[in-house]
Amino acid sequence: MEALLPNVDWVEIWQASLDTLSMLGGSLLFTTILGLPLGVLLFLTSPRQMFEQKGFYALLSLVVNVLRSVPFVILLIVMIPLTVLITGTSLGVAGAIPPLVVGATPFFARLVETALREVDRGIIEATQAMGATTRQIVVNALLPEALPGIVAAITVTAITLVSYTAMSGLIGGGGLGDLAVRYGYQRYQPDVMVVTVILLLVLVQVLQTVGDKLVVHFSRK
Numbered sequence: 470m471e472a473l474l475p476n477v478d479w480v481e482i483w484q485a486s487l488d489t490l491s492m493l494g495g496s497l498l499f500t501t502i503l504g505l506p507l508g509v510l511l512f513l514t515s516p517r518q519m520f521e522q523k524g525f526y527a528l529l530s531l532v533v534n535v536l537r538s539v540p541f542v543i544l545l546i547v548m549i550p551l552t553v554l555i556t557g558t559s560l561g562v563a564g565a566i567p568p569l570v571v572g573a574t575p576f577f578a579r580l581v582e583t584a585l586r587e588v589d590r591g592i593i594e595a596t597q598a599m600g601a602t603t604r605q606i607v608v609n610a611l612l613p614e615a616l617p618g619i620v621a622a623i624t625v626t627a628i629t630l631v632s633y634t635a636m637s638g639l640i641g642g643g644g645l646g647d648l649a650v651r652y653g654y655q656r657y658q659p660d661v662m663v664v665t666v667i668l669l670l671v672l673v674q675v676l677q678t679v680g681d682k683l684v685v686h687f688s689r690k
Contacts, residue, residue, distance in 0.1 A: 526558050565643060580625060628676055
């Protein structure tokens with residue numbers, strides 16, 4: 470193994486893997502917390518829905534689209550002052566999470582909105598006819614019916630965040646991406662690059678498999 474991978478420090482690889490998982494877990498948690506209500510709000514205020522507000526929806530939709538359009542590498546750089554203000558640093562796991570959340574939240578919100586649009590309109594009308602409040606309609610009807618789609622959205626967002634965490638290595642964000650940049654690219658150690666790429670591919674496959682199984686599970690309910 471040492472002959473094939475002479476430059477690979479497995480302790481450092483392990484630590485970088487933990488950093489990547491920390492960035493992924495933290496950013497996915499905050500993305501879900503922020504993106505889910507944003508997606509619900511987009512759905513409720515969109516045309517032909519319960520709280521149709523064309524002006525508000527157009528403005529909110531524009532903001533979401535603008536944030537989605539900014540390349541993540543540029544977002545990393547632009548957000549450095551805000552990231553330092555929030556976390557006290559722009560480096561490492563803590564410095565990577567704020568731009569990861571800002572980059573992924575609009576993307577996730579759009580996926581949630583799409584999942585909610587797939588819910589049978591008759592279910593909403595039936596709950597309204599029974600006198601349910603808006604909160605009851607959202608919590609007891611919309612979200613449970615859209616759960617498979619939301620789980621699929623979380624899976625897609627998690628995989629997107631894996632690629633974002635790799636890019637955060639360009640500005641010292643830590644994790645496998647940082648290792649690939651510092652050793653695989655700057656020091657031209659292809660064995661380190663190969664190991665980091667394989668680990669990222671394995672992580673993506675695990676996320677996709679778990680996500681698919683959860684979608685199937687909730688679709689049977």
